[in-house]
Amino acid sequence: MLDTKEPGFRENVDLMFRRAVSHLDLPPGLAAKIQICNSTYTVRFGVRLRGKIETFVGYRSVHSEHMEPVKGGIRYAPEVHQNEVEALAALMTYKCALVETPFGGAKGGLCIDPRNYEEHELEQITRRFAYELAKRDLIHPAQNVPAPDMGTGEREMAWIADQYARMNTTDINARACVTGKPLNSGGIKGRVEATGRGVQYALQEFFRHPEDVAKTGLTGGLAGKRIIVQGLGNVGYHASKFLRDEDDAIITAIIERDGAISNPNGLDPDALRDWIAQHGGVKGFEGGEYVADGAAMLEAECDILIPAALEGVININNAERIAAPLIIEAANGPITANADDILREKGTVIIPDLYANAGGVTVSYFEWVKNLSHIRFGRMQRRNEEAHAMTLVRELERLSADKNLGWELSPDFKRRYLQGADELQLVRSGLDDTMRTAYQSISEEWHRRSDVKDLRTAAFIVAIERVAASYRAKGL
Numbered sequence: 001m002l003d004t005k006e007p008g009f010r011e012n013v014d015l016m017f018r019r020a021v022s023h024l025d026l027p028p029g030l031a032a033k034i035q036i037c038n039s040t041y042t043v044r045f046g047v048r049l050r051g052k053i054e055t056f057v058g059y060r061s062v063h064s065e066h067m068e069p070v071k072g073g074i075r076y077a078p079e080v081h082q083n084e085v086e087a088l089a090a091l092m093t094y095k096c097a098l099v100e101t102p103f104g105g106a107k108g109g110l111c112i113d114p115r116n117y118e119e120h121e122l123e124q125i126t127r128r129f130a131y132e133l134a135k136r137d138l139i140h141p142a143q144n145v146p147a148p149d150m151g152t153g154e155r156e157m158a159w160i161a162d163q164y165a166r167m168n169t170t171d172i173n174a175r176a177c178v179t180g181k182p183l184n185s186g187g188i189k190g191r192v193e194a195t196g197r198g199v200q201y202a203l204q205e206f207f208r209h210p211e212d213v214a215k216t217g218l219t220g221g222l223a224g225k226r227i228i229v230q231g232l233g234n235v236g237y238h239a240s241k242f243l244r245d246e247d248d249a250i251i252t253a254i255i256e257r258d259g260a261i262s263n264p265n266g267l268d269p270d271a272l273r274d275w276i277a278q279h280g281g282v283k284g285f286e287g288g289e290y291v292a293d294g295a296a297m298l299e300a301e302c303d304i305l306i307p308a309a310l311e312g313v314i315n316i317n318n319a320e321r322i323a324a325p326l327i328i329e330a331a332n333g334p335i336t337a338n339a340d341d342i343l344r345e346k347g348t349v350i351i352p353d354l355y356a357n358a359g360g361v362t363v364s365y366f367e368w369v370k371n372l373s374h375i376r377f378g379r380m381q382r383r384n385e386e387a388h389a390m391t392l393v394r395e396l397e398r399l400s401a402d403k404n405l406g407w408e409l410s411p412d413f414k415r416r417y418l419q420g421a422d423e424l425q426l427v428r429s430g431l432d433d434t435m436r437t438a439y440q441s442i443s444e445e446w447h448r449r450s451d452v453k454d455l456r457t458a459a460f461i462v463a464i465e466r467v468a469a470s471y472r473a474k475g476l
């Protein structure tokens with residue numbers, strides 16, 4: 001929650017945007033055009049539940065249509081409001097530009113606490129919300145493609161896709177109207193894990209840049225780094241799981257709604273997630289010490305802090321006391337613009353949201369392409385890869401026979417080699433490549449401009465230049 005002494009979420013994004021623009025030489029008026037949110041549609045609809053009509057309020061903001069469709073998740077949370085949805089939509093514009101997915105930015109929100117409803121009630125509400133948006137083309141494969149965000153997931157996306165398909169029975173591309181669907185409804189392997197996976201790839205790439213790591217005062221790689229994570233939802237869970245299991249990082253604390261669990265020797269995110277599912281919170285979990293004041297754990301000693309829940313959690317009230325030398329913004333907008341100034345002064349390195357959590361939209365892009373092409377992702381590449389692999393295996397065998405080298409390719413090697421890559425491998429390698437390339441462009445900008453002091457400004461600069469180039473190329 002933002003402190004009342006702080007600007008709102010959208011104003012925070014705008015402040016960060018303007019800081020970046022001050023380093024650029026854009027034609028008059030263009031920065032203002034890019035910054036402004038094009039439209040926000042507010043919908044109020046009634047659903048008959050438990051014998052009475054309940055009215056819900058939802059939003060769909062379109063920040064920029066310099067590319068279409070526009071793309072951005074739908075959030076279910078009780079306190080969703082227009083300012084927040086517009087801020088998130090703006091971040092989507094910059095995020096898509098940064099990872100070069102051909103989308104404009106959008107975002108949606110519904111004021112609801114999903115925990116208060118049964119599954120069939122949520123389905124009824126979601127279908128009605130989807131109907132209200134789809135009939136105005138605010139859900140559409142060529143114009144406006146939602147995805148999951150806080151409080152929504154595959155289940156809600158399947159309902160939205162089905163609702164759209166029922167309303168557009170002759171639209172052969174109907175499945176591409178939303179991403180983040182379950183596999184059996186046209187989803188793609190690796191989408192559920194994608195944002196957390198992207199956070200992992202972002203950190204891996206950061207640690208491949210010793211000059212950048214040196215600015216944090218940290219040394220070495222990810223192995224052994226002490227990490228605190230806020231929010232064990234989709235993004236926080238996958239990021240902590242992969243960093244622990246694959247990079248040997250130590251998750252020393254996890255902060256949730258009802259407090260935090262800390263253990264200097266490391267927590268098991270799977271065990272804690274199971275505990276939360278059974279008990280509704282972290283309290284009582286035996287794998288670590290319970291701390292009632294969860295937010296205070298943001299200030300605890302660690303090497304890397306990963307806020308993966310709400311916006312504005314690092315603000316003027318606690319920024320000075322944040323001990324982590326490196327923060328990666330898995331959530332959108334977890335650091336206010338004022339806190340960002342304080343942390344920059346302190347020398348804290350921040351890997352910003354518009355890059356750090358772009359894994360979701362990147363894999364959503366793969367899913368959208370898969371839906372439009374009506375072919376399993378990688379199916380065509382696989383035939384190609386198989387042909388190449390076959391040639392290579394034959395070459396190796398021929399070389400071995402010609403030169404009498406006595407090489408014997410094991411049947412297992414041949415089988416695995418000829419099998420080609422499956423969808424999940426292709427998605428992961430495509431995501432890894434995207435996260436590496438995007439980081440390199442940000443880091444280069446950071447080092448190239450002596451007056452740019454942080455990765456966030458560098459990331460905004462890269463993104464704004466790309467959006468500006470798009471406007472310049474096609475006019476307004």
Ligand SMILES: NC(=O)c1ccc[n+]([C@@H]2O[C@H](COP(=O)([O-])OP(=O)(O)OC[C@H]3O[C@@H](n4cnc5c(N)ncnc54)[C@H](O)[C@@H]3O)[C@@H](O)[C@H]2O)c1
Pocket residue numbers: 148149150151152195230231232233234235236255256257294308309310311330331332333357358360361
């Ligand atoms: N899901 C995606 O693909 C995606 C993509 C990009 C960015 N994001 C961003 O990541 C963040 C998290 O999204 P998500 O999809 O993981 O949501 P989620 O609903 O799956 O998880 C959010 C988690 O945060 C916890 N939480 C809520 N309030 C809290 C509090 N006050 N303190 C500590 N924990 C709290 C919840 O209990 C939950 O476990 C959001 O900012 C979202 O915009 C998500």
